[in-house]
Amino acid sequence: MQDSKFISRRNFVRVSGAAAIGASFIKFGDDLLLVREASAEQASKPKTPVEALKKLMEGNRRFVDSLKKSPRRTVEVRKEVAQEQTPFAAILACADSRVAPEIIFDQGIGDLFVVRVAGNVVNPSNYGVLGSLEFGVLALGASVIMVLGHSRCGAVAGAIEGVQKGTEFPGSINNIVNTIGPAVEAVKDEPGDLLDNSIVSNVKLGVDKLKGSVPVLADKVREGKVKIVGANYDLFTGEVKIVT
Numbered sequence: 001m002q003d004s005k006f007i008s009r010r011n012f013v014r015v016s017g018a019a020a021i022g023a024s025f026i027k028f029g030d031d032l033l034l035v036r037e038a039s040a041e042q043a044s045k046p047k048t049p050v051e052a053l054k055k056l057m058e059g060n061r062r063f064v065d066s067l068k069k070s071p072r073r074t075v076e077v078r079k080e081v082a083q084e085q086t087p088f089a090a091i092l093a094c095a096d097s098r099v100a101p102e103i104i105f106d107q108g109i110g111d112l113f114v115v116r117v118a119g120n121v122v123n124p125s126n127y128g129v130l131g132s133l134e135f136g137v138l139a140l141g142a143s144v145i146m147v148l149g150h151s152r153c154g155a156v157a158g159a160i161e162g163v164q165k166g167t168e169f170p171g172s173i174n175n176i177v178n179t180i181g182p183a184v185e186a187v188k189d190e191p192g193d194l195l196d197n198s199i200v201s202n203v204k205l206g207v208d209k210l211k212g213s214v215p216v217l218a219d220k221v222r223e224g225k226v227k228i229v230g231a232n233y234d235l236f237t238g239e240v241k242i243v244t
């Protein structure tokens with residue numbers, strides 16, 4: 001009850017409006033006790049994978065156009081989501097310091113379930129990535145998973161060097177680079193910029209791995225409960241484009 005809020009009678013009109021979006025009240029003397037305040041934004045939480053993707057892309061448009069709302073970052077929302085999180089989307093993004101999903105999609109606390117690893121790789125031997133995304137879907141109810149690559153990705157550039165020159169990288173960096181290798185191989189003879197093509201190829205490879213992942217994600221996709229998409233973020237323009 002520590003998040004509850006007293007509403008006086010003179011504010012009843014506003015309260016009635018809130019009731020329409022799902023808050024409930026207990027009469028308390030002359031006041032009404034707002035048991036659970038549901039913000040308009042929470043009430044508009046996407047109900048389908050298509051709506052979830054639309055909400056993400058609308059947020060990115062605000063970011064690109066410098067119209068960002070920086071929603072749901074208030075003390076009230078912080079306390080609200082401390083009780084329970086219900087992110088509408090899961091994002092697998094690169095660890096790159098310039099690709100922060102909550103910022104580039106203009107979302108708030110508790111909206112996105114974010115997994116970040118250099119090169120946004122889905123490596124079957126790295127259970128942390130796959131297990132986290134499965135948890136985001138099964139336990140938290142995210143209805144869209146986005147694999148998000150980005151321009152000038154250093155991990156993909158390293159993978160190109162590995163494929164073209166056989167360069168070995170120290171420690172576990174080499175495992176990441178080797179995971180991206182097949183994505184580079186798939187497009188190395190295609191026209192255009194090899195880095196740009198490999199970045200998109202790596203995103204598509206990741207999406208394919210997730211869509212085929214049994215027993216959790218493949219079933220959810222087949223049932224239409226979850227949509228898995230791949231996208232590419234432009235560091236200069238701030239724009240996210242769906243690539244698969």
Ligand SMILES: [Zn+2]
Pocket residue numbers: 094095096118119120150152153154155156
């Ligand atoms: Zn990167």
